[in-house]
Amino acid sequence: MKLGVTVATYRRPKGLDRLLSSIAEAEVPKGAELLVVVVDNDPEGSSRDIVDQYASLLETHYEIEPERGIPFVRNRGVRAALDLGATHILFVDDDERVDEQWLVGIASARARLDAPIIAGTIISEFEEDPPRWAIDSGAFQRRIREDGASIDFATTANSMVDAELLAGRPGPFDTRLRYSGGSDLQLFAELHNEGHQIRCTTAATTYELYPQSRVTKEWLLKRQRRRGTNRSTTLRLTGGGPSRYAKRIVAGCYEMLAGLAQTARGWVGRDEVGRLKGRMRFMYGVGMLAGLFGARVDEYRTHHGS
Helix, strand or coil: CEEEEEEEECCCHHHHHHHHHHHHHCCCCCCCEEEEEEEECCCCCCCHHHHHCCCCCCCEEEEECCCCCHHHHHHHHHHHHHHCCCCEEEEEECCEEECCCHHHHHHHHHHHHCCCEEEEEEEEEECCCCCHHHHHHCCCCCCCCCCCCEECCCCCCCEEEEHHHCCCCCCCCCHHHCCCCCHHHHHHHHHHHCCCCEEEEEEEEEEEEECHHHCCHHHHHHHHHHHHHHHHHHHHHCCCCHHHHHHHHHHHHHHHHHHHHHHHHHHHCCCHHHHHHHHHHHHHHHHHHHHHCCCCCCHHHCCCCC
16 A cells, blocks of 8 residues: 655645644554645745744655646646556645544555445644634534545645546546635535445544634635535536426525524523624535526635645
8 A cells, every 4th residue: 555645735834834843743554654745836935944843753745736736736746646656645734633543544445345446534723812602603613524425526735546546537626626625525426426426434533723814704604605505516517407496496495494594592581602603504504506507615725824
């Protein structure tokens, strides 16, 4: 087993250093090899020095992708890992750090669950002490699924794919989604539609850091709309039929109405968290409908974190 960890980065030196430090401290499964490919989307190569600092601790490979956009960076990372002989490709973001047992856990889950795609668990952390509503709402914590759960999509934040599924595949990330995000959702949805299982594991944990610039209600609402939009964009680009479109329209309308009702209850009950959850649900529904008709939210034109 040759594990190829791919990291997309753009002017986030502290985050990249934090991530690489955690990978260097992670236990490698017995009999496995580890390599780390860092792809920098900064044409000036601002992350090179950070990667070079870990050359004595990790087998690191540094690449520059001058074409702006997350799919271009991810594609270069996949190609580099394949060229280096990786049998399994792992994805992790530069705003994450990995648990010491991350590599062991995700590799063992691959064998134990007998699935070619494994999605790990992500725990939220904050750069500064967050406001009370951010904790009470749970809005920044991704859903934690039980070990072995089957899902129909995944992301590039803590996941592993058998390399053979990506070898020879065009892209594999859709460059049309360069700023909106969602190219990972689309790829994993396509793989799932082709019959490849995606299973979750609680044995492989990463920790996602939220910078202060993201800990706002406005950012959360925009993210919810983007998430809804990306889910429907994935449906549209993977060829969903009329029945799936109809179900998505009904689901989007339901989310909007339920969100409005929850927001109203929050106002009546002076419940700040309830109002926020209602508004988030409403915006998710808006995104679900907008995505069916080609709308996008270009979240990744804006740079967050350091």
